Amino acid sequence: MSSSLSEESTLTTTRVSGMRVALAVSGGIAAYKAAEVLRGLQRAGCRVRVAMTERATEFVTPLTFRALSGEHVIVDDYAPDNPDPIAHITFSQTVDLLLVAPATANIIAKFAHGIADDFVTSTYLACTAPILIAPAMNTTMWNHPATARNLRQLRADGVHVVEPDAGEMACGTIGPGRLSDPALIVAAALDILSQTGAHHVAPHLNDLAGERVLITAGATREEIDPVRFLSNRSSGRMGYALAEAALARGAEVTVVAGVTTVQPPADVRLMRATSAAEMHAAVSGEIEKTTVFIAAAAVSDYRPATRAANKLKKSQSNLTLTLEPTPDILADVADRRHDGLLVIGFAAETEDMLRHAREKLTRKRLDAIVANDVAGDGAGFDTETNVISLLAHDRETPIELPLMSKLEAAHRVLDEVARLRRAPAKREIISANP
Ligand code: C5P
DSSP states (O other), X not given: OHHHHHHXXXXXXXXXXXXXXXXXXXXXXXXXXXXXXXXXHHHTTOEEEEEEOTGGGGXXXXXXXXXXXXXXXXXXXXXXXXXXTTHHHHHHHTOSEEEEEEEOHXXXXXXXXXXXXXXXXXXXXXXXXXXXXEEOOOHHHHHSHHHHHHHHHHHHTTOEXXXXXXXXXXXXXXXXXXXXXXXXXXXXXXXXXXXXXXXOOOTTOOTTTXXXXXXXXXXXXXXXXXXXXXXXXXXXXXXXXXXXXXHHTTOEEEEEEOBOSSOOOTTOEEEEOOSHHHHHHHHHHHGGGOSEEEEOSBOOSEEESSOOSSOOOOOSSOOOOOEEEOOOHHHHHHHTOOTTOEEEEEEXXXXXXXXXXXXXXXXXXXXXXXXXXXXXXXXXXXXXXXXXXXXXXXXXXXXXXXXXXHHHHHHHHHHHHHHHHHSOOOHHHHHHOO
């Protein structure tokens, strides 16, 4: 029994790992317990961002949640220090779950009536993900017909509720209204996340509007003679998935595709380049007008030093090919980057993936790198799915994501692009310490 329970919790953890939760904290004495909820979600592998009502900050400081989540805590999206002026839209539409804990009688009433007079209530209205609330309030407030009416309304609107406990309250009364056990709140949240199955992708997300994204995709071919070439097993799926996801998020997208075995997304601007040199030339011609460069192509690192004009003849002796390096397109773009250009690379590895990826991120001076273990099951070349880890120049710990479709993986990469765009520029730190 205990082994099946732990198997079940391992399974849930695997399925929710990397999923994104917005934790909204409203102003009740139970606000401090939200820290425990946050830790429980993190232990299950979720990424948590916190929003607070103004009142909640009187019980717990935003700094506490900032330290625990490692992310900016939003109280007022109009505040000058908030890097994202439409945070209630981007925040609410890039999460897989909005969890409100504790939810006061006041916030429940506002939700029920569609009032959006602060960040948390605007986030609620703009949210397309499932919503879970954990009410906490004085027993008389909980028993009030107005609260009961508002909760009925929220349930009818599809909101999930973790019922409060009955017990001794902070105010001394005994009865229902005490915030449910944080572990139960976490379990309810994980339950909803694991039922969602696929990561929630906001249908009308427009967070890359205004970005001009240039993506390389597929394999390059380096000719040996008129009939033979050096190449690799890349299908172009990952690059095309990135293009599809970026288009869906409002970006203008150009793909420079090498040899691919799948169809490009409709509406994408497609340029073809067979060899690394051709791909380099195509990228160089586009880069000035690009704001995000993502190098997803599997570019051949070497090419024959000479291309034979005629088909090489078979002979009895060994044949030696002399290879020379191809231009490193990604490193060249990063070296010559113009202001505001974000540069994202890929690191396909078969061993010691994270170490190699970190080394490439630093050496090539990238903003982020997508590491994938191409030897793993369901990952890498010519598969529908991928297992990726995201490393960024401004974050020490990599985000290790579970097995997912290449389209979902593409959205997670673009979440990182959107985050980097909002983050204060820190590139000089890396440039100063190459
Ligand atoms: O150093 P390595 O070749 O493993 O780096 C992989 C990353 O560099 C990928 O993003 C790939 O698209 C890019 N790359 C490139 N030009 C090359 C070789 C790799 O843009 N010649």
